[in-house]
Amino acid sequence: DIKNIAVIVGSLRKDSINRKVAQALIDMAPAFLNLEIVEIGHLPLYNQDFDADSPAAYIEFREKIASMDGVLFATPEHNRSMPAAMKNAIDIGSRPYSKSIWNAKPGAVISASPSLQGGFGANHHLRQSLMCLNVYCMANPETYLSQADKLFDPAGEVTETGRALLKLFIDRYAEWVRNW
Numbered sequence: 001d002i003k004n005i006a007v008i009v010g011s012l013r014k015d016s017i018n019r020k021v022a023q024a025l026i027d028m029a030p031a032f033l034n035l036e037i038v039e040i041g042h043l044p045l046y047n048q049d050f051d052a053d054s055p056a057a058y059i060e061f062r063e064k065i066a067s068m069d070g071v072l073f074a075t076p077e078h079n080r081s082m083p084a085a086m087k088n089a090i091d092i093g094s095r096p097y098s099k100s101i102w103n104a105k106p107g108a109v110i111s112a113s114p115s116l117q118g119g120f121g122a123n124h125h126l127r128q129s130l131m132c133l134n135v136y137c138m139a140n141p142e143t144y145l146s147q148a149d150k151l152f153d154p155a156g157e158v159t160e161t162g163r164a165l166l167k168l169f170i171d172r173y174a175e176w177v178r179n180w
């Protein structure tokens, strides 16, 4: 059975390390796990007034995530938390009330930062929101990619060290989804 997984990248910048992480995971995932980046940069800031009549971008995003079998988050850390764009996407998907598209999906969080802490703060703030939304987050392997800029060569290819970490993460996530 093919499992379709939405990959949400919390960075909007072109040369994002987290986007490289996401791409590497896409490339090395087992064949039955079909990962696809779902973009969030164009989503207007969440406004509860829009619950009654949502912008087309909200509706498309919600329908896309609803159609997927799981959700995988690759997050940078902004000021010890997840970037606003990531939180915005989570909030948009969570509403209207009782219509959350996140509910009961198998999830996973990976964080990457050039710092030594590897985005630990962002990773766990994100998990806090996912817990409330009933996303079943894989607990292990906890993957906080520190000095993550060094995990990619100048051509953007993942290094051997990076490959080992990412392969372990995606193989365990594949098991998590398969056993769902």
Ligand code: FNR
Residues within 6 Å of the ligand: 011, 012, 013, 015, 016, 017, 018, 019, 076, 077, 078, 079, 080, 081, 112, 113, 114, 115, 117, 118, 119
């Ligand atoms: C950062 N950065 C950062 N890094 C970190 O490890 N902890 C932090 O709290 C922050 N805070 C922070 C705030 C803001 C506003 C910016 C723009 C950046 C640095 C961050 O890790 C770095 O820019 C990464 O390269 C961002 O991830 P992407 O875009 O490469 O995926």
